[in-house]
Amino acid sequence: MDVSKAIRRRKSVRKYKADSVSKKHVDEIIEAARLAPSGNNAQPWRFVVVSDDKTKTLLKENNIFPQDFVYTSPTILVCCSDPKAYSKNLAGLDDDNKVRAVRDVSIASAFMVLRAEELGLSTCYVGWLKKEEIKPLLNIPKECVVPYILTLGYSDENPHETSRKDVSEILIKK
Ligand SMILES: Cc1cc2nc3c(=O)[nH]c(=O)nc-3n(C[C@H](O)[C@H](O)[C@H](O)COP(=O)(O)O)c2cc1C
Known part of the structure; x- marks a missing residue:
């Protein structure tokens, strides 16, 4: 599949078949993230792959996600990023390191969702989660940010078309 497609x-996608996602496919998706560009090539992104029922139950017991569909997706890719990955703080010249960390993991995750699509898998970004409470449950270092997770699995719905702004609305006239 070409990128444009x-x-x-x-x-x-917020409704998934029960079929699990193979480790090979998950590895391919993580590989897409690994190859993404990042400021100073700092590669601040970190991921936790949750596919087992025990961890999903732990997350549910702690009400980490208000939306139930997250627990029913076969795999949850927790997207984290470490502001400490940058050797210099360029505050004043560039964004601060927390913003840079979110910026870079977002590029990596965009690669991930497109690779997933190519593999016949579907995803949903979920920013609605308890971002501090999830860390100790999954051994995520305190200093990391967790801007969102991605659900991952085989679609069991025909998601409705969402609207997009016209090009004229997103191009700033200079
Ligand atoms: C950073 C980010 C956070 C999001 N958080 C949520 C969320 O918490 N729950 C949810 O159901 N969808 C979430 N979404 C999905 C958006 O609602 C969705 O991308 C948007 O409506 C456009 O629809 P589409 O992805 O089908 O094109 C999020 C998307 C992004 C990019």
Whole structure:
């Protein structure tokens, strides 16, 4: 599948078949993130792959996600990023390191969702989660930010078309 097709096909999916996602596919998706560009090539992104029922139950018991569909997705990819990955703080010249960390993991995660699409898998970004409470449950270092997770699995719905702004609305006239 070419990139343009993956971009056009991708839609947020919130209902998944029970089929699990193979380790090979998860590895391919993590590999897409690994190859993404980042400021100073700092590669601040870190991921936790949650596919087992025991961990999903732990997350549910702690009410980490208000939306139930997250627990029913076969795999949850917890997207984290470490502001300490940058050797210099360029505050004043560039964004601060926390913003840089979120910026870079977002590029990596965009690669992930497109690779997932190519593999016939579907995803949904979920920013609605208890971002501090999730850390100790999954051994995520305190200094990391967790801007969102991605659900991952085989779609069991035809997601509705979401609207997009017209090009004229997103181009700033200079
Ligand atoms: C950073 C980010 C956070 C999001 N958080 C949520 C969320 O918490 N729950 C949810 O159901 N969808 C969430 N979404 C999905 C958006 O609602 C969705 O991408 C948007 O409506 C466009 O639809 P589409 O992805 O199908 O094109 C999030 C998307 C992004 C990019």
